[in-house]
Amino acid sequence: MEAKNLWRFLVLPIGVLLFLLLTWFHLPNKGALDCNLYSGWCTSKNRFYSSSQANQIKKPSFSxxxxxxxxxxxxxxxxxxxxxxxxxxxxxxxxxxxxxxxxxxxxxxxxxxxxxxxxxxxxxxxxxxxxxxxxxxxxxxxxxxxxxxxxxxxxxxxxxEYSVSGYPTMTVEDMVGVLEVPLKSIEFNRSITKRGVKLADLECLPISSGWYGTQVEENRRLIKVQCYSKEGTVNFYMRPIEGVTALVDMDRKEVVTISDNGENIPVANGINTDYRYSIQKLNGELRLLNPISLEQPKGPSFTVEGHLVKWANWEFHVRPDPRAGTIISEVKVRDPDTSELRNVMYKGFTSELFVPYMDPTEGWYFKTYMDAGEYGFGLQAMPLDPLNDCPRNAYYMDAVFASSDGTPYLQPNMICIFERYAGDIAWRHAECPITDLKVTEVRPKVTLVVRMAAAVANYDYIVDWEFQTDGLIRSKVGLSGILMVKGTTYENMDQVPNQEYLYGTLLSENIIGVIHDHFITYYLDMDVDGSDNSFVKVKLKKQETSPGESPRKSYLKAVRKVAKTEKDAQIKLKLYDPSEFHVVNPLKKTRVGNPVGYKLVPGATAATLLDPEDPPQKRAAFTKNQIWVTPYNKSEQWAGGLFVYQSQGDDTLQVWSNRDRSIENKDIVLWYTVGFHHIPCQEDYPIMPTVSSSFDLKPVNFFERNPILRVPPNFQDDLPVCKAHDSA
Amino acid sequence: MEAKNLWRFLVLPIGVLLFLLLTWFHLPNKGALDCNLYSGWCTSKNRFYSSSQANQIKKPSFSxxxxxxxxxxxxxxxxxxxxxxxxxxxxxxxxxxxxxxxxxxxxxxxxxxxxxxxxxxxxxxxxxxxxxxxxxxxxxxxxxxxxxxxxxxxxxxxxxEYSVSGYPTMTVEDMVGVLEVPLKSIEFNRSITKRGVKLADLECLPISSGWYGTQVEENRRLIKVQCYSKEGTVNFYMRPIEGVTALVDMDRKEVVTISDNGENIPVANGINTDYRYSIQKLNGELRLLNPISLEQPKGPSFTVEGHLVKWANWEFHVRPDPRAGTIISEVKVRDPDTSELRNVMYKGFTSELFVPYMDPTEGWYFKTYMDAGEYGFGLQAMPLDPLNDCPRNAYYMDAVFASSDGTPYLQPNMICIFERYAGDIAWRHAECPITDLKVTEVRPKVTLVVRMAAAVANYDYIVDWEFQTDGLIRSKVGLSGILMVKGTTYENMDQVPNQEYLYGTLLSENIIGVIHDHFITYYLDMDVDGSDNSFVKVKLKKQETSPGESPRKSYLKAVRKVAKTEKDAQIKLKLYDPSEFHVVNPLKKTRVGNPVGYKLVPGATAATLLDPEDPPQKRAAFTKNQIWVTPYNKSEQWAGGLFVYQSQGDDTLQVWSNRDRSIENKDIVLWYTVGFHHIPCQEDYPIMPTVSSSFDLKPVNFFERNPILRVPPNFQDDLPVCKAHDSA
Structure with a gap:
């Protein structure tokens, strides 16, 4: 998570609890909750107020x-x-x-x-x-x-019993319950009102407090609460009440301390930060494009039976998970030579996130989120918006999750599955245009995408699993949503003294976008043609030629090295010390004798540079390497530990891996971390254009040959006949 | 180029010259040349045979x-x-x-x-x-x-006069003319026939010989010729006649030496290597998918006036170039706040390629192609295949190039321009689903792509320039086509002695895919809001906190450093020493005082590890860093030098940059190299699935805010109404 999601819950105390219980606040008249559109919320509401109805579930009935x-x-x-x-x-x-x-x-x-x-x-x-x-x-x-x-x-x-530090993922009640706590404090309310913010305009976030080894943290669950003004904009994130932080005991629902050190920092005006179309079109709609659409008049080529997806040469299982988001299991691809379905991956999911902000000051140092284990990456995955989050012909999968009293509730449209054609080319070759070599052969690339979008408070993570017919799996994460910003007295960079460092970029008057990193760590239980696999580094090393051997002085030589134990597979990527990373089945070879495998192909990424002894980095030690390999162990799934909240770093992937167990010819799990450094820029304000990165799992001597040699090109007659909607 | 393209020319001597002149070869009956489909070829043909018609050009008349x-x-x-x-x-x-x-x-x-x-x-x-x-x-x-x-x-x-080493890009006649030369040699013909290959089945490639400082290279243009058998397959590349190389004097058209050292290496059988649909469907078509298409019933949103493209908020000039392929010029983006068209880049193109193979042996060491300067990256860009190379509604731009006697000829459909919607998200945010924060706002991402595909002999390079409405330009290169392979006696890896190194992967019986790199170096003359720009490294460095300053021990601090001279901007990327790379206009600031800029965002890439003194690396010294910045100089456009053929490395980007000129507040050119290490795998056989990488040019405090805040989402009524072709 980023700033703390909890939208779902913030509003509850502010909107409902305060409205019902503390009627001395003036609140704007809120429309009735539209359960047809927001059944997830409605059922959550049931959970809080109708525990007697707990055995029922509201069924969505919207088309x-x-x-x-x-x-x-x-x-x-x-x-x-x-x-x-x-x-x-x-x-x-x-x-x-x-x-x-x-x-x-x-x-x-x-x-x-x-x-x-x-x-x-x-x-x-x-x-x-x-x-x-x-x-x-x-x-x-x-x-x-x-x-x-x-x-x-x-x-x-x-x-x-688990003897590890930390607490389980917060419940909805935990997150909601803390937001009202600071309001019990006269000191806190005074801090708000003296900044000119009406309590009715308050929007507060429950911010996981991390763990810093201080006495105050011992034996209690703590959380920080910071608030914003939503006056005049739904984009309250752009109106921080800087410097006011309540430290709250989550179980006792008591304020531990309140700090107020930003009195002179004005709340930014929030002008033109409301990104809703209904508001923005008042500024004049920016209609740049004619309609464009992915059309499949014969329907999509995939089927979904329950949670089992079959598409082209792929078959896999998809399920929503409150912590991981999407879990992909039993991924199999059909071999075109034998027609056999072959195992590739037993299970893949986003195991943990780490989002440290780069500001060590009082109101910011603790912002080092671990979204999956602290807030629930799947819990925060709101219903996808058809035609915008996913194209036409997408299939939407609902989630059924349990609320904190065990009542099931529906999270509709949490995952979408769709086919994608982006004008890309699966393979091509053009030959000499004459006689028997008059050849141009091109095959368009069509892929299948499984998507969810977790809106963890301000940030939105778009998590895609993309399957290609050539056997490649691309795992992609897109970042959009809203920055976590810091209030400042400055309105222009020319006011900032030369020696002062802002910890970020002045995005607008009184608003700093604070520098931060994002790390998303994937659990990839590879089962390449069976469970017993080995991890092989294929290093490319400069080899000097011997005198007289060649007019060349050097070339690159591929050197294969099987990782024997976990420490052999703790890998930091280096541009000038390149390797391929293969997961092979040592018992199975291709016809000509190559080990059957899949390789991990990193994309653009970023590494953590924090001090390994810095408490947040210790807790997120799983980001220390980009790649790890562990022997399969059912209990080792969550890279930051089972109980991440206030964890002390004693149950991380690093701790497991440092046991240095044997990983050769074993059921092994590959871990990969995608990273981003984010220095905000004005284009990210007031809502960020999506930035993405990805990695690939790619067959490497898995098939005997290009598995899509026999696919046909597009012919004119395959394509649909379309009319504009208004002329149809 | 890869293996040497020259398909266009190989066939000429083999097919036509031999047919006409050396009728003692038995040749299969070839169909008449279809000028309607291959006007480029027809005009080339005109060039050779009808120099009297040189002032005419054949006009394509096909629909x-x-x-x-x-x-x-x-x-x-x-x-x-x-x-x-x-x-x-x-x-x-x-x-x-x-x-x-x-x-x-x-x-x-x-x-x-x-x-x-x-x-x-x-x-x-x-x-x-x-x-x-x-x-x-x-x-x-x-x-x-x-x-x-x-x-x-x-x-x-x-x-x-230019006092630099090397020769100009080969002409068509150069490349064609050398292919017949070895056939004059009885020794050469004997080498071929004793391997059981009929001369009628020969397909030869002109392979640029590099430069190694030997006496034989002095004062003459040399080329290597190697041949293949096309018996039974158009994919002759998979049937190398290993070990036979003719060194040819390109001007005298004489054999200098013939080497024959692979007598015992059989020519691979080529079974099932013909990738044409017409052949592959005999094996049973692999029809995995229902039709899917990008549909725009109201037509595309861009216009092309001559070579000027206008789309959404973008305007730029596109022209085909025989050496660079596609040249993009005068790239401007409209500011949504002021409606002003603002300069971003004056000129961008692929300046040079470097493709060294990693095999120092006799028949391979010289394969270190520089495709743009040696063969002409644009000359090799064959007509794109509508509906497969580019989606429906693409616009196709023809090229008019000159043949070596100056006659213009048409290269139809060389570049395509199309809009792309891939189901991606431009920006999104989902908020708390209640009351005044009942918000889910998502905007689909639509982009514009300018594409060409240069099929440089075996390899196909798909070169895309992609424009996003948020101001981002993505430059992407996709590699497909056919591997350059090496014959071997081995049919299975278990026959290979433990200590023997193959320089690649055994792909099929008697076929090794040799390891190689690809580097594509881009020239990017950035003009961010005007010509005078500066290059700024924004380093992220670990900063330790002082004792007592914070519960945190460390954070990342952004440190801006303006590059004063060229050497400040010679950059090797490092994951653990990260920077952003900004081109800013130091004279222009945003409202809140940030310098207006664009940043270069590298994607996945690879670096050259060859010895800097290795002759190929010396000639391709422009790959030594990923980033360079030079002051604008009209004569410094070709990273490997003006005359790359047999160049000695005295006119490269490295030589220019080492002059260490001032680059601050100047008209500057940014250079970026995208690299790939390629260890072939069986999936690349007999034709390779596309592998891509890219980099971005991204606005950074260029706009005051997200420039697509006001764009509308998709509505149901915007989308077309489609029917399957056969039911329409």
Whole structure:
């Protein structure tokens, strides 16, 4: 997450709780909540106010969403997420469990499918008896975190204790509950009002406080709350009330301290920061383009059965996850020579994020977000906007998540799946235009994209998995949304003394866009033609020729090195010490004897430069290398640790990897981190054009030959006949 | 170039010359040349056989191409390429010039527009009197290279001498003429036939020989010729006759030496290497997808007037160039706040390529191609294939180039221009779904692409310039086509002795894909809001906090450093020493006082690791850094030097830059090199799936704010109504 998402929750206390409970605030009249459009919210609301209705779920009935009958859904695949009925079964089982029965004070921080053993899943085939269904529950009971496995058949509950630092992902109530806390403080309210901001215009964010080893942090969950003025704009992020921070005890709902050190910093005016079309078109619409659309008159070429996607030569399983966002599983590609479906990857997802801001001052030093483990990357993935987030003919997949009392609720349109043709070329060659070599052969490139967009407070992360028919998988992350900005007294750079450093860019009067990094760490459980794989570095090294050997003095020589243990696979990328990174199946060779493999191909990226002993960097030690390889271990999935909130860095990928276990000819997991340095610029204001980066998983001697040699080109008669809508 | 393109020319000697002159070869009956489809070739043919018809040009009359009346074209813009009438005028002027009049032996290696002075072009506006038209001619007369300026109005010819090493770009006749030479040698023919290859099945390539400082290279133009068998496949590249190389004197048309050292290496069988659809569909078509198409029922949003393209907020000039391929000039973007067209880049093009193969042995060490200067990157850009190379609604721009006697000829469909919508997102934000913050705003991303595909013998380079409405320019190069492979006795890796190194990957029986690099060096004459610019490195450096300053130990600090001289701007990229690279206008600031600029954003790339003293690396010294900045100098355009063929590295970007001239607050040129390491894999056989990389030129405090804040989202009613072709 970035600034702390929690939009979903901010408004609740400000809008609803305050409205209902503290009616001495003057609030603008809010329209009725449109449950047709925002069922996710409606069900969240149910969760808070109608716990007696907890067994019900509001069914979306609006035409723009797939009107799936989620209530009657039954799992069709061992990796299908929990169904509504299963969520309710979990609640029933837990309600009679001693742990919860005896306690009135508990939260269910997470309820998701407990995946069956990998071996069982790999063996399972359609038509087989369903594998036993289990749920994995993270619960906090009387301040103690539990990880429970709930057997849905037997009702058996197993309770695991984890001796790691940190707390589970915040619940909605955690995040919402803290926002009202500072308002109980006269000191805090005075800080706000003396800046000329009406309390009714307040919009506050719950900001994870990190962990710095201080006494105040011991044995309690803390959070920072900072606020903004939304007067005159929905883009309240551009109107920070700089210097006012409340440190709040999340469980006691008490203010620990309030700091107020930016009295002289005005709240920026927010003029023309509201990016909504309805507002912007008042400034004159900028209509630059005729309509353009991806059209498929015969429909898309993929099918989705439950969560199983089949497209072209690909087959894989997609499910929404409250923490990871999208989980892609059992990725298989069909070999055109044998027609066999071959395993590529057992599981891939965004395991953790790390977003440190580069400002060590009082109101900013703690902004070092770990969005997946602190806020839930999937929880923040709002419904996608058809025709804009995804093109026509996209399929939208809903999520069913559990609220903190276990009630299931619907997150509609959370993931979209669509085919993409961007005018690109899959392969081509033009030959000599004469006689028997009169050849121009070109094949257009069409791909399949699985997308979600997690709007973690200000920032929006667009997470794509893109599949190409040539066997390549591209994992791409796009950053858009809104900057986290800092108030300043300056209105122009010429006012800034020569020696003063702003920690960012003056974007507009009184607004600094603070420099920050983004790291997105992917878990990639590669299973190239089977689970036992090896990781091979193919280094390119300069080789000098011997005297008299050649008129050349040097050439590049490829040197293969199999990584024996984890430390062999802790890799920092270097332009002048290049390698290819292969995951091969050492037991399988191509016809001519090359090891069958997939390679990781990094794209543009950035590395963390923070001091390894800096507390945020210690907690996010998984960003220390771009590549890691670990032996498969079911419990090692979250790069920052199972409990990331206020974690101390004792359960990270780095800690696991430093055990230096053997990784040769084993079931191995590849980890890759995509990084961005972001020095904001004025073009990012008041909303940022998308910046993207990606990496590829690419077949390397996996196929015997180009697997799309036999695909046809486009012919005129394949293409649709279209009319403009208004002339149709 | 890769292996040496010259498809266009190979076939001529083999097919036509041999057929006509050496009728003792049995040749398959070839169909008549289809001038409707291959007018470029037809006119080339005219050039060779009908020099009396030199003032005519065959006009394409086929419906798939824009039937433009090139004969009557007149220039509309100072940077418009020479017209047919102008080419003919050049020929007329030169025919009476003493240099040519007195010599029967000359070649015109290049005739292109001599650009008017930059200042004049910048001042010129539509409606102004045309600027005087001049041609720049590179001619070789009696073995001496001349660079001439021909004033088309006055007929005045100015002759410049350049005291640099090397020879001009080869002419078509150079390349074609050498291919028959080895066949005069009984020794050569015996080498071929003893390998069981019929001379009628021969396909030979003219391979630039580089420069290695040996005596044999002195004062003569040399080329290597290697041959393949095309028996049973158009993909002759996969059937190398390994170990047979003829060294040929290009001017005397004499064999210098023949080496034959691969007698025991069989010619690979070439089975299933023919990638043509007509052949591949015999194996069973792999139809994976329903049709998908980019549809624009109201037509594209761009216009092309002559060579001037206007699209959305962009305006720029595009022209084909025989050496560079596509030249983009006078790139301007409209500021949405002021409606003013603002300068971004005066000129951008691919200045040179460097493609060293990593094999120092006899038949391979010299393969270190510099495609633009040796073969002509634009000359090799074949007609694009509509619906496959470019989507529907693309505009196709023809090129008119001159053959070596000055005759103009048409290269139809050389460049395409199209709008692209790939399902991507220009910007988005989703907010809290309640009350006044019920916001999800998303804008789809549509871009404009200018594309050419240069098929330089085996390799195909797809060169895109992509323009985004947010002000970003993406320059992308895609590599496809066919590998340059090496014959081997091995059929399986298990036959290869442990200590033997293959210089590549065994791709199929008897075929090794040799490791190589690709470097594409771009010339980017940035003019950010005017010609006087500065280059600024914005370094991100780790800053430790002082004791007690902060709970944080470190953060990243941005440190701006203006490059004073060229050496300050010789940059090797480092992941752990990151910078942003800004070209700013030091005289212009934004409202809040930031310098107006554009930044260069590298994508994934590779660096050369060759020894700087290795002769190929010396000649390609422009690849030594990823970034260079030079002061604008009209004569410094070709990174490898004006005369690249057999050049010795005395006229490269490195040589110019090492003069260390001042570059602060000057008209400066930015150079960027995109690199690829390519370790071939079996998927690249027998034709390679496209691999791409790119870099961006991105506004950085150029606009006051996000310039596409006011663009509308897609609405259902904007999109077309389509039917499948067969149901329409």
């Amino acid at each position: 723009s969403y797939n009107n799936q009958h989620h209530e009657s859904e039954i799992p069709q695949h061992p990796l299908d997420p929990l169904t509504i009925q299963e969520f309710n079964r979990v609640r029933t089982i837990l309600s009679t469990h001693p742990l919860f029965k005896s306690s009135s004070k508990y939260t269910l921080n997470s309820i998701v499918l407990e995946e069956p053993d990998k071996k069982l899943v790999l063996k399972w085939k359609k038509g087989d008896a369903p594998l036993p269904r289990k749920a994995s529950v993270v619960a906090v009971v009387k301040g103690v975190s539990h990880v429970l496995t709930v057997d849905l058949e037997t009702g058996l509950v197993t309770d695991y | 798939s191409y824009n039937n433009q009346h090139h004969e009557s074209e007149i220039p509309q813009h100072p940077l418009d390429p020479l017209t047919i009438q102008e080419f003919n005028r050049v020929r007329t002027i030169l025919s009476t010039h003493p240099l040519f009049k007195s010599s029967s032996k000359y070649t015109l290696n290049s005739i292109v527009l001599e650009e008017p002075d930059k200042k004049l072009v910048l001042k010129w506006k539509k409606g102004d009197a045309p600027l005087p038209r001049k041609a720049s001619v590179v001619a070789v007369v009696k073995g001496v290279s001349h660079v001439l300026t021909v004033d088309l109005e006055t007929g005045l010819v100015t002759d410049y």
